[in-house]
Amino acid sequence: MRYLILGSGPAGIAAAKAARKQDTDAEVVIATEEHAAPYLRPMLPDLVSGERELAGIGDPQGKDLADLKIKLLGGKRGRRVDAAKNRVAFSDGSEETYNFLCVATGGRPILPLALMGAPGSFLFLNSLGDAQRVRERGMRSDTTVVYGPGYLGIEAARAMRKLGNQVIWINPGLPRFGNPISGEAEAQVTDQLRARGVKVHEGTEIADVIDVDGKNFEVVTAGGAKVRCHLIVVATERLPNIGFLEGSGVKAGAGVLVDEYLRTNVSNIYAAGDCAEVFDINRRESRINFGWRSAMKQGQLAGENMAGGGKVFIRNAEDYFGLLYGTPLLERAGA
Numbered sequence: 001m002r003y004l005i006l007g008s009g010p011a012g013i014a015a016a017k018a019a020r021k022q023d024t025d026a027e028v029v030i031a032t033e034e035h036a037a038p039y040l041r042p043m044l045p046d047l048v049s050g051e052r053e054l055a056g057i058g059d060p061q062g063k064d065l066a067d068l069k070i071k072l073l074g075g076k077r078g079r080r081v082d083a084a085k086n087r088v089a090f091s092d093g094s095e096e097t098y099n100f101l102c103v104a105t106g107g108r109p110i111l112p113l114a115l116m117g118a119p120g121s122f123l124f125l126n127s128l129g130d131a132q133r134v135r136e137r138g139m140r141s142d143t144t145v146v147y148g149p150g151y152l153g154i155e156a157a158r159a160m161r162k163l164g165n166q167v168i169w170i171n172p173g174l175p176r177f178g179n180p181i182s183g184e185a186e187a188q189v190t191d192q193l194r195a196r197g198v199k200v201h202e203g204t205e206i207a208d209v210i211d212v213d214g215k216n217f218e219v220v221t222a223g224g225a226k227v228r229c230h231l232i233v234v235a236t237e238r239l240p241n242i243g244f245l246e247g248s249g250v251k252a253g254a255g256v257l258v259d260e261y262l263r264t265n266v267s268n269i270y271a272a273g274d275c276a277e278v279f280d281i282n283r284r285e286s287r288i289n290f291g292w293r294s295a296m297k298q299g300q301l302a303g304e305n306m307a308g309g310g311k312v313f314i315r316n317a318e319d320y321f322g323l324l325y326g327t328p329l330l331e332r333a334g335a
């Protein structure tokens, strides 16, 4: 039996480990586009701010993969899934076969249209490479605009301020997918950021970005405000990475559609984590349950079920996005 898992985030690693535990003789392979060893994505803002070093953000879940005889193939971006032939083609030209496939490819931030005209002005804050780029450029910048709603916007603004930048946070409002850090808590954290010197433009969008001289950029908000900066950090909510499933026959909405067993409409293909739109048997609806803890839980279940577990996913609101590591958000913003 060969289990192939796409993605080395918490969902992918948990799926691989659970499949291994259920099926000790099987071949278990994780193929991921990342070259880096598995890391804690929630710690990336701390890497940007300098509160943590690279060595301090390794994902402990990913440390014993070799001991468990789980093969980790890096630099492999899934390009196409041939569900009839149980085969995945990668962008480096290679292919991997499977008996069971688990899609755990997470998400990517949304790029606001207005930024497309000024490609040198912005960096994302989503992957390890992004965080390293943001830190390097942030150290050479005086003023940064952070664009993004909710938790990710807050964390990016906090990290850039801690790095010593003047920070203008453009907060477009409620994240498209909802986010429990809202209302009173978000207002408190925003006040803390203001007290640390972050300027906040709430409920507005970036309407345009003018590249002044390749180093300075003018951000124009929908409300007509103009902000000069050296860098824009895009910390928007993540949309599922599932484009490569097109033509595979695997059904998708916003994410890969899976039933309560985390199984897609193709019986030997499962999906878990931020890329999966999971059927909630209690609410009788499908939804994406963004967040680290939820991704781990789903990955584990998908791994078990691929190996015959037959367990049902029950959504628990506490598994949904929440601060997992380090000090509470309010203390972080005020520190």
Ligand SMILES: Cc1cc2nc3c(=O)[nH]c(=O)nc-3n(C[C@H](O)[C@H](O)[C@H](O)COP(=O)(O)OP(=O)(O)OC[C@H]3O[C@@H](n4cnc5c(N)ncnc54)[C@H](O)[C@@H]3O)c2cc1C
Pocket: 006, 007, 008, 009, 010, 011, 012, 031, 032, 033, 034, 041, 042, 043, 044, 045, 076, 077, 078, 079, 104, 105, 106, 107, 125, 126, 127, 152, 155, 241, 244, 272, 273, 274, 275, 290, 291, 292, 293, 295, 320, 321, 322, 323, 324, 325
């Ligand atoms: C800055 C930041 C801070 C965050 N802080 C928190 C927090 O405090 N608490 C919390 O609960 N959540 C937090 N999150 C969200 C959390 O990181 C995600 O919910 C979680 O990582 C989802 O896990 P996943 O395994 O589904 O996907 P991911 O962690 O996104 O992993 C997916 C993996 O698949 C790889 N991949 C993508 N496409 C392909 C492909 N085609 N082929 C092969 N590999 C592919 C990616 O490179 C990645 O390694 C944060 C996110 C960010 C960006």
